[in-house]
Amino acid sequence: MSITPPFQPVVPKLKRxxxxxxxxxxxxxxxxxxxxxxxxxxxxxxxxxAEGSALVRLGQTVVLAGVKTDIxxxxxxxxxxxxxxVHAEFxxxxxxxxxxxxxxxxxxxxxxxxxxxxxEIKAVxxxxxxxxxxxxxxxxxxxxxxxxxxxxxxxxxxxxxxxSLLSARLPVAVKTExxxxxxxGRFTRVVPVNRRVVTVTLAKIAGKLVVDPTYEExxxxxxxxxxxxxxxxxxxxxxKTGMGDLEYREVLSxxxxxxxxxxxxxxxxxxxxxxxxxxxxxELRTEKTEExxxxxxxxxxxxxxxxxxxxxxAEVVDEEGQSGxxxxxx
Amino acid sequence: xxxxxxxxxxxxxxxxxxxxxVAVRHxxxxxxxxxxxxxxxxxxxxxxxxxxxEYGGTRVLAAVYGPREAHPRHMALxxxxxxxxxxxxxxxxxxxxxxxxxxxxxxxxxxxIREALEAVVLTELFPRTAIxxxxxxxxxxxxxxxxxxxxxxLALADAGIAMRDLVAGVAVGKVDGVLVLDIDEIEDNYxxxxxxxxxxxxxGRVLLLQLNGVLAHDEFVQAMELAxxxxxxxxKLQKEALRRKYVEVVQExxxx
Numbered sequence: 115m116s117i118t119p120p121f122q123p124v125v126p127k128l129k130r131x132x133x134x135x136x137x138x139x140x141x142x143x144x145x146x147x148x149x150x151x152x153x154x155x156x157x158x159x160x161x162x163x164a165e166g167s168a169l170v171r172l173g174q175t176v177v178l179a180g181v182k183t184d185i186x187x188x189x190x191x192x193x194x195x196x197x198x199x200v201h202a203e204f205x206x207x208x209x210x211x212x213x214x215x216x217x218x219x220x221x222x223x224x225x226x227x228x229x230x231x232x233x234e235i236k237a238v239x240x241x242x243x244x245x246x247x248x249x250x251x252x253x254x255x256x257x258x259x260x261x262x263x264x265x266x267x268x269x270x271x272x273x274x275x276x277x278s279l280l281s282a283r284l285p286v287a288v289k290t291e292x293x294x295x296x297x298x299g300r301f302t303r304v305v306p307v308n309r310r311v312v313t314v315t316l317a318k319i320a321g322k323l324v325v326d327p328t329y330e331e332x333x334x335x336x337x338x339x340x341x342x343x344x345x346x347x348x349x350x351x352x353x354k355t356g357m358g359d360l361e362y363r364e365v366l367s368x369x370x371x372x373x374x375x376x377x378x379x380x381x382x383x384x385x386x387x388x389x390x391x392x393x394x395x396x397e398l399r400t401e402k403t404e405e406x407x408x409x410x411x412x413x414x415x416x417x418x419x420x421x422x423x424x425x426x427x428a429e430v431v432d433e434e435g436q437s438g439x440x441x442x443x444x
Numbered sequence: 445x446x447x448x449x450x451x452x453x454x455x456x457x458x459x460x461x462x463x464x465x466v467a468v469r470h471x472x473x474x475x476x477x478x479x480x481x482x483x484x485x486x487x488x489x490x491x492x493x494x495x496x497x498e499y500g501g502t503r504v505l506a507a508v509y510g511p512r513e514a515h516p517r518h519m520a521l522x523x524x525x526x527x528x529x530x531x532x533x534x535x536x537x538x539x540x541x542x543x544x545x546x547x548x549x550x551x552x553x554x555x556x557i558r559e560a561l562e563a564v565v566l567t568e569l570f571p572r573t574a575i576x577x578x579x580x581x582x583x584x585x586x587x588x589x590x591x592x593x594x595x596x597x598l599a600l601a602d603a604g605i606a607m608r609d610l611v612a613g614v615a616v617g618k619v620d621g622v623l624v625l626d627i628d629e630i631e632d633n634y635x636x637x638x639x640x641x642x643x644x645x646x647x648g649r650v651l652l653l654q655l656n657g658v659l660a661h662d663e664f665v666q667a668m669e670l671a672x673x674x675x676x677x678x679x680k681l682q683k684e685a686l687r688r689k690y691v692e693v694v695q696e697x698x699x700x
Contacts, residue, residue: 115528115529115530115554116528116529116530116551116554116555116557116558117519117526117527117528117529117558118521118524118525118526118527118528118558118562118567120519120521120526219551219552219554219555220555222548222551222552223551223552223555223556225548226548226549226552230656234637234656234657234658235658337559337563339653344658347661348658348659348660348661349655349658349659349660349661349664350658351654351655351656351657352639352653352654352655352664353556353653353654353655354556354559354650354651354652354653354654355556355559356559357559357562357563358559358562358563359563359564359644359647359649359650359651360649360650360653361648361649361650362643362648362649362650362668362672364650365650365653365668366665366668369661369664370661373661
């Protein structure tokens with residue numbers, strides 16, 4: 115059941131008057147213009163243990179996302195596709211308003227909006243994550259961890275999710291008697307990505323639309339619009355979130371502004387994540403060539419595997435099937 | 445979208461009508477045509493307000509309890525009513541049985557529906573109380589959240605709760621490249637986009653807007669226009685449904 119939130123922010127309400135006066139002059143409380151995005155910083159592969167990860171700072175908002183993988187049976191209706199799972203945690207250290215416990219409706223909504231925005235436009239090439247159709251496919255978990263909440267969690271989380279996927283590598287799948295085992299010590303290829311998607315969030319405050327709202331701005335805002343925009347300028351998802359309403363023409367201008375402003379986030383991904391992706395792709399290519407020159411691929415026990423149950427390695431690494439397919443794709 | 449299994453059925457046929465090429469949908473509807481819509485207000489005797497709404501095969505029952513004392517007491521707000529909202533699908537409403545436990549989807553939809561209603565209900569008139577809005581999807585054939593919000597606003601009106609406007613919702617989809625109004629389940633399964641919209645029609649305000657899928661910018665603008673027209677029609681039906689109930693009540697009173 116969804117209940118009107120009891121949290122009544124008093125201080126931002128007092129600031130509302132100041133904010134409105136400033137907005138009418140085209141300035142915001144932090145000095146930004148109405149359509150100005152805060153400083154973006156993306157650190158790819160922040161967590162080395164994860165298959166892919168990224169730390170995103172959007173002003174004072176900090177979000178960390180990690181990609182983990184395993185091998186599962188596909189969904190019956192999509193036997194030729196891998197599985198993508200997006201999950202968000204609003205951890206209590208990120209804000210005085212967050213509490214420990216299972217994800218609340220805000221975290222669920224955020225995860226689902228990001229999931230849809232990635233899924234509908236096929237941002238991840240799930241069809242290239244199949245080991246055996248209908249039997250064994252890769253499952254990608256994108257876990258979003260909000261570390262500091264200063265507004266606009268959607269855009270920061272979407273950037274973190276996208277950046278973590280772009281910096282993710284698939285581990286070696288080892289064929290066993292009854293399926294596959296993941297050898298996390300070694301990697302075969304980067305996670306295949308078709309499209310890059312970002313979201314642009316606008317808040318409506320006193321009839322004005324502002325891009326990339328801070329926490330204070332969100333507290334006094336009437337409502338927010340989250341618009342997902344792909345790297346080819348299409349709209350990949352929309353969510354109106356928060357109480358309050360938008361006039362019909364405000365909806366249209368919000369989407370127009372979002373489509374326009376998305377390039378800032380896309381540029382951040384291009385500048386701060388794509389070079390890293392190119393680098394790991396190059397590394398994987400050289401490693402592979404060395405292995406090919408060495409002839410027989412030997413199974414090296416991967417480091418850091420204290421929690422794993424001993425697995426009988428019945429067969430050799432099924433890299434050939436994998437990398438063979440890959441070659442044709444590249 | 446949902447990526448239905450098996451062969452994709454023919455969803456759009458192009459026919460010549462009056463010398464023009466017209467897109468005809470799998471159930472014979474035109475692109476901008478709603479399904480048969482039925483609304484009935486005051487269907488439950490225990491609830492303060494209730495409504496049954498059908499969009500074709502989609503059937504949603506909504507009930508409103510309140511304004512009533514908020515339980516637990518600490519949940520009450522000093523300056524307004526709290527709205528408690530539950531969108532829920534019956535286990536037998538779908539092809540595969542749906543678990544009765546609330547899913548992540550239902551949690552999200554309960555939230556966006558509540559937020560839509562917050563914008564029209566005059567909560568400041570009922571401080572320290574709770575208004576409970578329960579929506580049960582009895583049968584699902586696409587567009588359940590928009591039918592649910594249409595039903596919820598009728599139930600609120602039936603409960604006599606002051607509102608700025610009614611709320612009417614409809615989903616627009618893109619099927620085989622064609623923008624269609626009031627998308628149903630088969631269309632949704634293979635659609636390129638599904639966009640539920642709810643508005644306060646008289647105020648011209650958008651209260652709920654989601655887009656699942658991909659649209660070009662100009663397609664989005666067209667889809668919004670299509671939704672707005674559909675919503676105007678649904679709004680008329682809502683007013684008729686309310687009038688139907690209350691006109692009858694007055695007539696019964698006259699006879700006595």
